[in-house]
Amino acid sequence: GENVEQHPSTLSVQEGDSAVIKCTYSDSASNYFPWYKQELGKRPQLIIDIRSNVGEKKDQRIAVTLNKTAKHFSLHITETQPEDSAVYFCAGTISNFGNEKLTFGTGTRLTIIP
C-alpha cells in the first residue's frame, strides 16, 4: 500500500518568513495529494490539494508543488502569520472514481514566532 513520509516533524519560522513542508510517497500510481491543517483540538481542514496532472497550484499565500518523477510534493506558505501556527498533514491516494482512501503523513507542527 501507499506510504507517505513527511518532514520536518516540527518547524519554527519568524512571522513574515516562508515555511516549506515536504512529503514523499511510495506508490507511483498515486494521483491526488491534499494538505490538511489541524489546529489544537480541532478537526483537520483541507487547505489545498493537487492532482498529478499539474506540477504546481497556488492559493493566495499557500502553494503546493509536485514532482512525480521523484515522488515528492511540498507545501509552501509565504508571508507567514501567527494564525498559520498548527499541525499540517500531507496525504496521498489513488483517485480513480473508486477508492478514495487517504494515506496521511505523520504531520508537521508549524510554529510562527511573532
Next chain:
Amino acid sequence: DTGVSQNPRHKITKRGQNVTFRCDPISEHNRLYWYRQTLGQGPEFLTYFQNEAQLEKSRLLSDRFSAERPKGSFSTLEIQRTEQGDSAMYLCASSFDANNYGYTFGSGTRLTVV
C-alpha cells in the same frame, strides 16, 4: 446543514466495555469514512462506505470493531471489549462522489479506555 457531526465528543470507558460512536455526514455526501488518530500521528484509515455499502476495511480494524451505515446516511462505529490501545481520536469524514476529492472531517470522538 452545519457539517459533519460526531457524538459523543468524549468517551471514557473501562477496559472490556463496549462503546458506540455516531457520525452524521453532510446530507448530500454519499461517501463516509472512519479514521483513527493517536497523539502526534496522522489519521489512519479504518473503513469507508459508499451509500450503505462498506467498500473497504483496514487491517487495523480487528474483529472487535464494526461499522454500519444502514440507510446510507448516518454511520456507527462500535468497539467491543475495549482495550487501552483503543484510546484515540476517532474521526469521521464525508465527501460527495468522485468529483469532490476534499473530505470534510467531523470534530471527532475522543475515546479514553481506563
